[in-house]
Amino acid sequence: MDTSRRRFLRELGTAAVGVGCLPLLDPARWLQEAAPVDATPSTTQWAMIIDLDKCRRNDVREACMSACRREHNVPRVPDPEEAIDWIWTEEYQHAFPDQVHARTAVAWREAPVLVLCNHCTNPPCVKVCPTKATWKRETDGIVMMDMHRCIGCRYCMAACPYGARSFNWRDPRPFVERDAGDKPLSEYPTRAAGVVEKCTFCSERVRTGRPPACVEAANAVSGAEGALTFGDVTDPESDVSRILQSEPTICRRVSLGTGPNVYYRVSRAPAPATDREGA
Amino acid sequence: MRDRTGIILGLGAFLLILAYPVWQALGSTADPARPALQRSVDPSGCVEDTTYMVARHQDLLNTWRTDVVRDGRRFYPATSGKEYEMSLTGTCMGCHTDSQAFCERCHAYADVTITCWSCHVAPEGL
Numbered sequence: 001m002d003t004s005r006r007r008f009l010r011e012l013g014t015a016a017v018g019v020g021c022l023p024l025l026d027p028a029r030w031l032q033e034a035a036p037v038d039a040t041p042s043t044t045q046w047a048m049i050i051d052l053d054k055c056r057r058n059d060v061r062e063a064c065m066s067a068c069r070r071e072h073n074v075p076r077v078p079d080p081e082e083a084i085d086w087i088w089t090e091e092y093q094h095a096f097p098d099q100v101h102a103r104t105a106v107a108w109r110e111a112p113v114l115v116l117c118n119h120c121t122n123p124p125c126v127k128v129c130p131t132k133a134t135w136k137r138e139t140d141g142i143v144m145m146d147m148h149r150c151i152g153c154r155y156c157m158a159a160c161p162y163g164a165r166s167f168n169w170r171d172p173r174p175f176v177e178r179d180a181g182d183k184p185l186s187e188y189p190t191r192a193a194g195v196v197e198k199c200t201f202c203s204e205r206v207r208t209g210r211p212p213a214c215v216e217a218a219n220a221v222s223g224a225e226g227a228l229t230f231g232d233v234t235d236p237e238s239d240v241s242r243i244l245q246s247e248p249t250i251c252r253r254v255s256l257g258t259g260p261n262v263y264y265r266v267s268r269a270p271a272p273a274t275d276r277e278g279a
Numbered sequence: 280m281r282d283r284t285g286i287i288l289g290l291g292a293f294l295l296i297l298a299y300p301v302w303q304a305l306g307s308t309a310d311p312a313r314p315a316l317q318r319s320v321d322p323s324g325c326v327e328d329t330t331y332m333v334a335r336h337q338d339l340l341n342t343w344r345t346d347v348v349r350d351g352r353r354f355y356p357a358t359s360g361k362e363y364e365m366s367l368t369g370t371c372m373g374c375h376t377d378s379q380a381f382c383e384r385c386h387a388y389a390d391v392t393i394t395c396w397s398c399h400v401a402p403e404g405l
Contacts, residue, residue: 073400139351146348147398187368189398207353 045141046119046201047233047240047261048215049249054227055114060218061089064114064228067217070185071202075175084166086199087116087214095252113264114228116214117164117199118252119143121259125156125165134196141261142201152194161256165198201230233261314388317380326357326370340367367395372402379403 055061068074068087077083093100095113123143126136133149134156157165171193176184184190191197202212211230218227231238249263325332343365346352354362363370375381378401386393
């Protein structure tokens with residue numbers, strides 16, 4: 001036995017490194033990591049197209065927003081710091097900050113834009129949720145919320161670049177609109193203090209084959225037919241696919257790579273009126 | 280050995296006290312405090328049999344929630360072969376129309392707090 005202590009230790013170290021490298025030989029590991037993040041597209045991906053021009057009308061946007069509030073018992077909290085919004089109006093310059101340049105006309109900058117959750121293909125809110133209270137539903141691509149599981153950490157609110165999520169700072173029930181019999185306008189569950197909520201693309205309506213409440217309400221306003229279009233982008237025959245194929249559309253903050261599924265139709269929009277009724 | 284009687288008596292008394300819940304329950308066959316629950320509006324029966332529903336309705340509701348919210352399913356195939364829409368306000372409260380007289384009364388008796396109605400809209404209002 002001519003092994004010295006030094007040599008024995010050296011061989012031991014080499015062997016340890018060798019054993020540590022063994023997992024690298026597993027081909028499955030490399031194949032898995034090479035696949036792109038969103039390699040598993042959902043069978044259906046609901047999407048919405050908002051006509052920027054038609055939705056500049058106050059009554060159209062108000063119809064959408066109030067239909068949403070009524071459908072989901074969304075509370076109207078008076079304090080703007082604590083406001084809860086599923087679909088709301090934002091100025092063009094805030095909805096599309098990367099589209100605005102030094103010479104964008106003021107009328108355009110301040111033009112009202114209807115905004116909501118984008119139900120992203122690659123949603124950052126889902127990645128940060130520690131309890132899987134929010135997730136991308138594989139069956140229809142809706143970014144869902146499970147209020148039972150939300151612990152109110154608000155990571156998702158920090159992660160969402162569109163500000164599409166609202167936190168219930170207090171019990172929302174006193175702020176829910178009631179009918180004459182003091183009942184909420186809808187059977188949809190209200191939320192509790194301490195949970196985050198957002199648009200769900202009206203999953204409860206969509207599953208019974210009806211369009212989202214905002215889409216139905218907007219298209220019912222006379223002269224605003226087609227203001228909002230809803231459909232499956234993975235179906236080439238759907239209305240949304242047809243519009244996306246034939247007209248120029250934009251999305252909010254595409255450069256972030258979130259893959260929004262709410263599109264904005266811009267082709268027919270003439271120069272906006274200079275009045276600021278919608279701002 | 281002089282303490283034997285005392286020890287046996289003491290042990291007996293101790294066991295008797297320890298078994299209080301058992302003999303107290305045996306003594307009263309009919310519990311007068313048992314709440315009278317609202318009967319279902321629909322006499323054709325619940326989604327599952329009563330014994331199962333009394334013991335396991337909470338698990339059933341949790342499963343329904345996961346199926347509807349997470350997996351996007353709508354209908355529950357019952358053991359009887361019938362299919363029911365999985366909906367607390369629609370299906371359950373369609374028959375048990377009064378959450379106070381049905382859910383709350385029994386839960387108060389069992390001393391189990393439920394939070395369902397702090398969000399879900401009970402049929403008789405909030």
